[in-house]
Amino acid sequence: MRLVLVGPPGAGKGTQAQFIASNLSIPKISTGDIFRANVSGGTELGKLAKEYMDRGDLVPDEVTIAMVRDRLSEDDAQDGFLLDGFPRNVPQAEILKKMLAEFGVALDIVLELVVDEDEVVRRLAGRRTCSQCGRIWHVDFDDKKDDICDACGGSLYQRDDDKEETVRRRLEVYQEQTAPLVSYYAEEKLLVGVDAAGPVEEVTQRAMDALAPYAD
Numbered sequence: 001m002r003l004v005l006v007g008p009p010g011a012g013k014g015t016q017a018q019f020i021a022s023n024l025s026i027p028k029i030s031t032g033d034i035f036r037a038n039v040s041g042g043t044e045l046g047k048l049a050k051e052y053m054d055r056g057d058l059v060p061d062e063v064t065i066a067m068v069r070d071r072l073s074e075d076d077a078q079d080g081f082l083l084d085g086f087p088r089n090v091p092q093a094e095i096l097k098k099m100l101a102e103f104g105v106a107l108d109i110v111l112e113l114v115v116d117e118d119e120v121v122r123r124l125a126g127r128r129t130c131s132q133c134g135r136i137w138h139v140d141f142d143d144k145k146d147d148i149c150d151a152c153g154g155s156l157y158q159r160d161d162d163k164e165e166t167v168r169r170r171l172e173v174y175q176e177q178t179a180p181l182v183s184y185y186a187e188e189k190l191l192v193g194v195d196a197a198g199p200v201e202e203v204t205q206r207a208m209d210a211l212a213p214y215a216d
């Protein structure tokens with residue numbers, strides 16, 4: 001299956017991506033994760049991306065698109081993939097469509113995680129990520145009292161862009177640039193909305209039910 005997850009910051013894209021990709025045995029490709037790995041590795045790409053990420057703005061399209069093209073050319077992405085965080089504006093979506101057509105394939109479905117703004121702010125304020133395995137936790141909803149990952153024992157960290165003013169900017173950027181993508185995919189007849197409120201496992205179940213008709 002070739003699938004895109006879309007939704008505002010904090011909707012649970014990364015959280016759901018880890019379960020959906022594993023259930024479907026497809027790679028999870030998160031542009032945010034790739035940028036963060038480059039920032040912590042101190043690469044040139046990381047230095048460039050960090051400037052934009054720290055402000056809550058999008059990294060320029062040409063940089064992001066070249067990175068995604070490379071990743072989608074890898075062997076493990078040839079039979080399907082889950083994209084988390086890409087595309088996030090209409091020009092990226094149009095280029096993705098052309099890129100996949102060059103490979104002789106197309107998207108099967110775009111899953112929109114629908115959740116209100118108060119809830120995303122609550123989710124982002126308590127998010128912690130494992131520095132070792134990348135698993136995403138929440139201090140309250142997962143009752144995390146220590147900063148240790150229950151999955152692998154790694155140490156948890158708080159993302160630099162989860163500061164209040166950066167979160168505000170990321171939400172603005174979502175409304176300005178990413179929300180139009182939802183209408184774009186509705187017109188392309190690829191969009192399916194999933195209610196992303198409630199416990200993580202329930203959201204995963206709703207997502208898997210929505211994806212069932214598209215499974216190979």
Ligand code: AP5
Binds near residue numbers: 170
């Ligand atoms: P990116 O990493 O993609 O961030 P984002 O879109 O802002 O989304 P988040 O990762 O913040 O939220 P999420 O939906 O994944 O939520 P999560 O599952 O973690 O992008 C970061 C930056 O990189 C961008 O600002 C930009 O600069 C750059 N970038 C990335 N892609 C780009 C692109 N294509 N073009 C240009 N620039 C790009 O969940 C959040 C919290 O909620 C967690 O604590 C989790 O435990 C909790 N939670 C999740 N689900 C539930 C639930 N059901 N109940 C209770 N808690 C829950």
Ligand code: MG
Binds near residue numbers: 013014015032
């Ligand atoms: Mg994420």
